[in-house]
Amino acid sequence: xxxxxxxxxxxxxxxxxxxxxxxxxxxxxxxxxxxxxxxxxxxxxxxxxxxxxxxxxxxxxxxxxxxxxxxxxxxxxxxxxxxxxxxxxxxxxxxxxxxxxxxxxxxxxxxxxxxxxxxxxxxxxxxxxxxxxxxxxxxxxxxxxxxxxxxxxxxxxxxxxxxxxxxxxxxxxxxxxxxxxxxxxxxxxxxxxxxxxxxxxxxxxxxxxxxxxxxxxxxxxxxxxxxxxxxxxxxxxxxxxxxxxxxxxxxxxxxxxxxxxxxxxxxxxxxxxxxxxxxxxxxxxxxxxxxxxxxxxxxxxxxxxxxxxxxxxxxxxxxxxxxxxxxxxxxxxxxxxxxxxxxxxxxxxxxxxxxxxxxxxxxxxxxxxxxxxxxxxxxxxxxxxxxxxxxxxxxxxxxxxx
Amino acid sequence: xxxxxxxxxxxxxxxxxxxxxxxxxxxxxxxxxxxxxxxxxxxxxxxxxxxxxxxxxxxxxxxxxxxxxxxxxxxxxxxxxxxxxxxxxxxxxxxxxxxxxxxxxxxxxxxxxxxxxx
Numbered sequence: 001x002x003x004x005x006x007x008x009x010x011x012x013x014x015x016x017x018x019x020x021x022x023x024x025x026x027x028x029x030x031x032x033x034x035x036x037x038x039x040x041x042x043x044x045x046x047x048x049x050x051x052x053x054x055x056x057x058x059x060x061x062x063x064x065x066x067x068x069x070x071x072x073x074x075x076x077x078x079x080x081x082x083x084x085x086x087x088x089x090x091x092x093x094x095x096x097x098x099x100x101x102x103x104x105x106x107x108x109x110x111x112x113x114x115x116x117x118x119x120x121x122x123x124x125x126x127x128x129x130x131x132x133x134x135x136x137x138x139x140x141x142x143x144x145x146x147x148x149x150x151x152x153x154x155x156x157x158x159x160x161x162x163x164x165x166x167x168x169x170x171x172x173x174x175x176x177x178x179x180x181x182x183x184x185x186x187x188x189x190x191x192x193x194x195x196x197x198x199x200x201x202x203x204x205x206x207x208x209x210x211x212x213x214x215x216x217x218x219x220x221x222x223x224x225x226x227x228x229x230x231x232x233x234x235x236x237x238x239x240x241x242x243x244x245x246x247x248x249x250x251x252x253x254x255x256x257x258x259x260x261x262x263x264x265x266x267x268x269x270x271x272x273x274x275x276x277x278x279x280x281x282x283x284x285x286x287x288x289x290x291x292x293x294x295x296x297x298x299x300x301x302x303x304x305x306x307x308x309x310x311x312x313x314x315x316x317x318x319x320x321x322x323x324x325x326x327x328x329x330x331x332x333x334x335x336x337x338x339x340x341x342x343x344x345x346x347x348x349x350x351x352x353x354x355x356x357x358x359x360x361x362x363x364x365x366x367x368x369x370x371x372x373x374x375x376x377x378x379x380x381x382x383x384x385x386x387x388x389x390x391x392x393x394x395x396x397x398x399x400x401x402x
Numbered sequence: 403x404x405x406x407x408x409x410x411x412x413x414x415x416x417x418x419x420x421x422x423x424x425x426x427x428x429x430x431x432x433x434x435x436x437x438x439x440x441x442x443x444x445x446x447x448x449x450x451x452x453x454x455x456x457x458x459x460x461x462x463x464x465x466x467x468x469x470x471x472x473x474x475x476x477x478x479x480x481x482x483x484x485x486x487x488x489x490x491x492x493x494x495x496x497x498x499x500x501x502x503x504x505x506x507x508x509x510x511x512x513x514x515x516x517x518x519x520x
Contacts, residue, residue, distance in 0.1 A: 017416055017420050096421045152444065152445060154445065164462050167466065167473075178479055182483045185487060248424065356487065356494050
């Protein structure tokens with residue numbers, strides 16, 4: 001390894017960190033604008049607006065994340081006297097680090113260079129899937145430690161709730177990912193992306209995809225599973241006592257983790273950076289402008305396709321937040337243990353049986369699995385509908401009579 | 403190939419330094435005028451009553467125990483998942499027996515009410 005390699009590596013690390021932070025900043029703006037639209041409001045539309053000659057103002061709101069950051073920098077920060085001071089200060093770090101290091105194992109694109117090419121992935125490790133699962137579940141330590149160190153009853157309850165919730169949904173999440181591993185027969189994320197050239201795994205692993213989406217929303221403690229910071233009952237949950245930049249770091253870890261979860265979902269189920277016709281486009285550009293520009297077009301298009309898919313899933317996340325009310329804690333636990341975990345086990349069993357029994361044709365087994373998964377999902381929806389017992393109904397009737 | 407694991411380590415250091423920068427910058431920039439009221443624990447403006455670190459529901463422990471069992475199951479399923487096609491029908495049946503035993507455990511736990519939130 002030469003000095004140049006080390007410099008390149010450090011630059012890559014810095015770029016990846018800054019990219020994650022920028023994505024976080026603009027995701028908050030995206031979410032605020034979109035939530036506002038979904039609730040028939042306007043949302044932040046002032047900061048940084050550019051006035052045009054005609055009196056119109058365009059691009060309003062694009063500086064809002066910067067304004068928020070500046071505000072948080074200048075906020076007074078108090079460490080409560082009751083808090084465990086050093087643990088209290090370290091907790092935001094514990095939350096941010098796992099959220100950032102998830103990104104090393106996700107292939108963001110592919111840049112061909114004639115000989116092999118460069119995967120836009122910092123570390124091409126063989127056990128990437130295990131690494132991703134491990135790091136996503138380590139993220140809860142930040143929340144648990146923050147809840148404990150604040151020495152505040154609301155924080156404490158938030159921390160305990162978070163721990164129980166994350167471990168419960170981790171099972172369903174891990175088993176949903178297992179389906180993909182069985183399809184691709186590999187732990188490498190780049191191999192999994194390559195295996196989706198003909199058919200994205202959302203078709204054979206449709207059930208797994210739905211389980212993954214629900215479980216990842218719960219894993220990053222986001223609405224409708226945000227009982228950890230349910231304002232009405234817990235004030236702010238684990239971050240009640242946090243302010244200023246420490247709060248910003250928690251906020252950041254939560255959002256970076258959400259985007260990372262969406263990126264993992266894209267990698268595992270939506271074909272990663274692959275997009276139909278990419279090679280044809282690159283070949284056409286190569287034919288007219290030369291190999292270097294062709295490779296650059298391939299690289300940038302794959303990166304763009306990946307980011308576009310992540311944006312689509314992020315849109316779904318915001319949409320879900322705007323649509324669904326928060327669940328109760330018993331409902332949350334029931335969903336994790338009594339619905340998602342059995343469903344994920346069924347998915348693993350279906351995948352194994354279909355792939356062993358049926359011939360090695362990607363389309364036949366894919367469509368059979370899709371139909372079976374859809375049927376299971378519909379069956380589970382019918383079975384897990386809330387039942388109103390007859391005793392409840394008669395009670396209402398009796399009251400009405402008397 | 404092993405160098406890739408070192409990349410994770412290097413990025414870990416970058417991720418370690420990263421939260422320090424805004425924390426230190428904010429520490430230098432922000433005002434600091436603490437008062438006794440500000441430094442008090444915030445519990446909706448009421449005076450703090452009793453200890454924070456009290457006993458909490460036993461259900462959390464039950465979930466944690468169930469989690470350990472199924473997480474270990476998952477760890478066993480992963481190596482099987484990368485090679486189940488080569489193992490053929492025998493591998494499938496062996497794993498089915500393993501999963502059925504654990505599903506039976508889950509059903510028992512469910513029946514016993516360990517998964518009820520009361």
